[in-house]
Amino acid sequence: MDHLGRREHTDRIRLGGSALPVVSPARLYVCGITPYDVTHLGHAGTFVWADAAAAVLRLAGAETLTCRNVTDVDDVLTHAAQRRGRHFDEFALEQEYLFGRDMAALRVRRPEYEPRARHHVGRVVQLALALLATDHAYQRDGAVYFRGADVPAKTGLTLEEATELAVEFGDRTEDLNREDPFDVPVWRPSTDDQPGWPSPWGRGRPGWHAECAAIALGVHGCAVDILAGGADLSFPHRAYQAAMVEAATGVGPFARAEFPVGTVTVDGAKMAKSGGNLVLVSDLLRSYPAAAVRLLLLNRPWRLSWEFRSEDIADQANRLDRLYSAAGRALTSRAATDALTAALVDDLDVPAALEIGEESGGDAARLVLRTLALE
Ligand code: ZN
Numbered sequence: 228m229d230h231l232g233r234r235e236h237t238d239r240i241r242l243g244g245s246a247l248p249v250v251s252p253a254r255l256y257v258c259g260i261t262p263y264d265v266t267h268l269g270h271a272g273t274f275v276w277a278d279a280a281a282a283v284l285r286l287a288g289a290e291t292l293t294c295r296n297v298t299d300v301d302d303v304l305t306h307a308a309q310r311r312g313r314h315f316d317e318f319a320l321e322q323e324y325l326f327g328r329d330m331a332a333l334r335v336r337r338p339e340y341e342p343r344a345r346h347h348v349g350r351v352v353q354l355a356l357a358l359l360a361t362d363h364a365y366q367r368d369g370a371v372y373f374r375g376a377d378v379p380a381k382t383g384l385t386l387e388e389a390t391e392l393a394v395e396f397g398d399r400t401e402d403l404n405r406e407d408p409f410d411v412p413v414w415r416p417s418t419d420d421q422p423g424w425p426s427p428w429g430r431g432r433p434g435w436h437a438e439c440a441a442i443a444l445g446v447h448g449c450a451v452d453i454l455a456g457g458a459d460l461s462f463p464h465r466a467y468q469a470a471m472v473e474a475a476t477g478v479g480p481f482a483r484a485e486f487p488v489g490t491v492t493v494d495g496a497k498m499a500k501s502g503g504n505l506v507l508v509s510d511l512l513r514s515y516p517a518a519a520v521r522l523l524l525l526n527r528p529w530r531l532s533w534e535f536r537s538e539d540i541a542d543q544a545n546r547l548d549r550l551y552s553a554a555g556r557a558l559t560s561r562a563a564t565d566a567l568t569a570a571l572v573d574d575l576d577v578p579a580a581l582e583i584g585e586e587s588g589g590d591a592a593r594l595v596l597r598t599l600a601l602e
Contacts, residue, residue: 245484251289258456261298262322263307266329267505277455293338302483329508334600350435363474368415376407413437436467454482489532519544558589
């Protein structure tokens with residue numbers, strides 16, 4: 228037992244460069260959706276993989292506690308609702324419902340915690356106060372800025388790369404109120420037509436990175452075991468989330484392991500609303516079995532970006548048929564199930580685990596289908 232009463236296992240799980248002793252309960256933080264648009268395959272890849280990572284932790288003997296936030300206070304959401312003449316809260320709830328329906332179809336387990344940003348605004352104010360008290364932040368004209376000048380260097384990005392990414396994700400690095408271009412808002416003033424809450428600095432709303440920092444602190448405390456999300460959000464989003472929590476608490480690292488899931492491309496371009504190349508989960512599920520779509524997402528190295536081709540789903544459906552046949556064999560093999568478990572805890576090697584399950588058949592095939600929720 229450690230001092231939190233968590234059971235410690237001898238097993239390790241490897242995730243990329245991190246070999247983690249498995250502790251229980253394992254705390255996962257999954258950066259969730261901004262509910263302003265329906266789920267595309269890129270989102271689905273992140274959440275299906277986070278779900279599979281939790282399943283492998285349970286296979287290794289840990290309990291898991293997953294927190295997947297809903298970013299329902301965000302300018303892109305406010306603008307999308309305004310364009311449709313809708314109130315942003317009502318619009319967000321409708322989008323959340325559609326997202327939940329897609330996740331259920333893909334058999335993504337409901338996280339233990341699904342906090343909405345708007346219920347954690349008080350915690351963002353507390354976070355801002357803690358950062359101000361330790362001089363990791365300063366206030367200017369109703370805003371509170373986090374001092375982020377050293378954040379790009381911690382991620383290994385050059386300043387040019389970091390600037391490009393920050394601008395892509397809407398950080399206004401040219402904002403003259405900032406002392407450094409890499410300072411980011413913890414709190415921002417709101418105009419009358421924007422969502423806003425009272426604060427010591429006037430009516431305003433949280434900054435995006437601060438929302439995830441405050442929610443993670445509120446739900447999981449000072450640190451998490453696995454910090455998951457799309458690879459494209461490693462910087463700025465998760466880098467600032469981690470930096471803010473570490474600065475406020477003095478505890479580091481915020482995450483024992485990072486789990487940046489590879490992005491999906493179509494004809495070589497990242498799948499994104501701005502790219503006009505979205506493949507919607509709900510559309511795919513009209514034509515293909517959900518388990519085949521889930522397998523398409525999982526049957527690859529989790530970290531690498533990959534190209535979507537609809538014809539590949541049929542191959543995965545055939546693969547599933549072969550696995551179902553193999554699972555019907557009355558065979559048990561401790562060596563095969565051990566090898567399969569070893570493949571999954573070694574960086575979630577799904578292709579190797581499928582290979583073992585299909586070749587060995589019987590309980591090994593049933594184990595891989597059950598663990599990856601492909602039955
Ligand atoms: Zn986040």
